[in-house]
Amino acid sequence: MASKRQKDSPEEEKKQASSFPDEVLECVLGFVKSHRDRSSVSLVCKDWYNAERWSRTHVFIGNCYSVSPEILVRRFPNIRSVTLKGKPRFSDFNLVPLNWGADIHAWLVVFASAYSFLEELRLKRMTITDESLEFLAKSFPNFKALSLVSCDGFSTDGLKAIVAHCNYRNLTELDILENGIDDLGGSWLSCFPENFTSLEVLNFASLNSEVNFDALERLVARCKSLKVLKVNKNVTLEQLQRLLVHTSQLTELGTGSFSQELTLREYSELESAFSNCKNLYTLSGLSEATSLYLPALYPACVNLTFLNLSDAALQSAELAKLLPHCPHLRRLWVLDTVEDKGLEAVGSSCPLLEELRVFPAEPFEQDVVIGGVTESGFVAVSQGCRKLHYVLYFCRRMTNSAVAAVVKNCPDFTHFRLCIMNPWEPDYLTKEPMDEAFGVVVKTCTKLQRLAVSGLLTDLTFEYIGKYAKNLETLSVAFAGSSDRGMQCVLAGCPKLRKLEIRDCPFGNAALLSGLERYESMRSLWMSACHVTMNGCRLLAREMPRLNVEVIKEDGSDDTHAEKVYVYRSVAGPRRDAPPFVLTL
């Protein structure tokens, strides 16, 4: 924070405050990076508000409809980096229709005139078309970094535009992650000009088509500053080895499928290529890796802090052999093919582990599933990894006592996301609701910021949450609760709540309206498949004019029921670009 000056007397204080040069204050404030700190700074007084707005270079907007581009550029004239999030998070699971909105183009047009020196654009859950990408490439001569996560609306043609038009000296980052895009082929990669050498981050792991490997190899070879390279699954092991020869300075590597049949010589070449990668902190990919070739990786794992095996269907034995080579592991993502036995290996091999995510290999499988993880794997990890504070755990069965054991071992959870995949699934042993599990989580983990609940839950869970989860900021609820009281408890009891997303719960208008006073201090509320009606939403909209209350109408649903409700605060007023199925009340 900015240094505090000694206050002598009121007159002196005034003199000092007015003679304190703005430039100095702005310079000092330049060191303040956190958005929340900056917000606090801007509230001190008018001078500080101005100093802050002139010195801010990066802006983060968690809901693109909470503010308009015009308001943004009016307040902050010197922005070089923008992070924007668009659709509600449940759009990741197809609960939001296409063409809902969150199109970046209007923003780009405003930025083109106000922020012509823009360098970075990071988008999450926004829609961006190929035309917008081309516009972006041509409008910002200093543009350096583009990151698109869970976005849609564009194709690889748009990538071509970026690659071909961006100033060859400047583009450092192209990060395309998990998007719903039209993959029209890999030729975009060949569009990097031959004199292009500035790339530091290239991530195309989630694109499916083949890229021209020679073009890729040449690109990698001439970009000496390349730190992050994540290739897609069409890059073979042999090709990977050739890439690694040029990139010993990599800190993050995504290996693609990691599969091929190698000769002995090829294998040893691969091994030595990995031996040179001593700077790797992050490793991912490995989607078809097998125990045959995994050992080639071991030398590169020595400094790993993040291992992302969520694409690799490893078995417990393979994981158990790999983990001892990663002594510094802090974050681990795996598939549940590793089973409880694999998690036991995690517990014994990863004492420094802070984050664990276990994804289901067959989430939509309904038959008896052989494999997967259970409550005992969860407990096993907690016994060995006492520093664990972030967990995302998909399982098909859980018990209250197991969760109690886990938080007893690891009381410092900040993010606790438990997904028991069958809706309304009770405690596996006692057949009781899972209320006590989440009760003990919120009672014990006082630093809890994010919680996702699942299993058979009554209102009691939410009473616990309202009573104990005083630092909770994000809550995800599905198939839970018995009455309005549940949601009321949460809204009344969690002062720091910012994001509340609810689906398929018996919460109705009474619950919705109990939060009247809360929603302006929250980023957003999502309720779908609950008992809220149009009248309830209209009432909310009427009482709280500074909230946008939107209902997404599904074809053929009856007119009184509000299928999907999205409520958020905004200084920009109601949306002007809402499609016909989004009703603003």
Place this chain on the structure above:
Amino acid sequence: MSRPLEHDYIGLSEVSSMEDSEKISSSSSTVSTEEEEKKNALNLKETELRLGLPGSESPERKADARVGISLLGRTVEDKNGYSLSVLKNFVSGAKRGFSDAIDDSGKWVFSGAPSGSEVDLGKGAVLFSPRGGNGGKSLAVLENSNQQPASAVPALKDFVPPSPKPVQDKKPQISAANDHVAPAAKAQVVGWPPIRSFRKNTMATNPAKNNDDAEGKSGSAGCLYVKVSMDGAPYLRKVDLKTYGSYTELSAALEKMFSCFTIGQCGSHGVPGRDGLSASRLMDLLHGSEYVLTYEDKDGDWMLVGDVPWQMFTDSCRRLRIMKGSEAIGLAPRAMEKCKSRN
């Protein structure tokens, strides 16, 4: 719902009255092309019929397995030169809902819920694409066209905006206070579990990893492992369909694999096959209407193995299941006799 009629295995068949004629017609339209390719003149119409009895459920079903939609004649020409037709007719409502929900690109539909959320869940937006790269876009086309909650059977074989209404109206199977064992007819929920579609695509496009029969090949493009389950067997197997060239080879391999289960339900789960059981005895057991081989195709429907050309079968087969003949409702004892008499 009237019981399905028995079928005459010579080839005459009669379509019993069915509730979802729509489904029948739609399914027969897809099957008719396959029918044309069938060499076997017998059992033409039978194989294109699918019968569904919403709400009915075979008592022998395992607690939570998806129940296959009925299939009819099986036209595997085996060594003995006869073809066995088996009429099966069992379905559960949710499975109906499930299979209804699968359209050509394998998208799923939510069906079923406890009373509290029926209004929304009845809509059954078709949202998941278990495979294919266009997860986001193509799904949304369907989502935008969600239909009324209470329509008739969806004709989901048509791609263009289907009305993905689950047929099932029975059995609120997932009722909170119930037995912890998830009911047999589990509903498929839209957007649940909360997994990004790209993850599902990743898993679907990778060949299933081979757990049990360890082979040297690692992820080469030439293998197509599918799970094989057998009713009553304690564990599943996996076979690589690419290693067989015809139905007879597959049939023989499966018989060897599962022989230890078929022979007197032996308790020891020893190495299947190869230990002195005569091939013909195995064939008798499998073809003697004791078990029938079915598969789930990429639309999620359960089909009788042997109807389509081998190549088409391997392209569309997702998993295999050896079903007990006794699960077939209406399987005529005289059909058994007919088979045996042809031996």
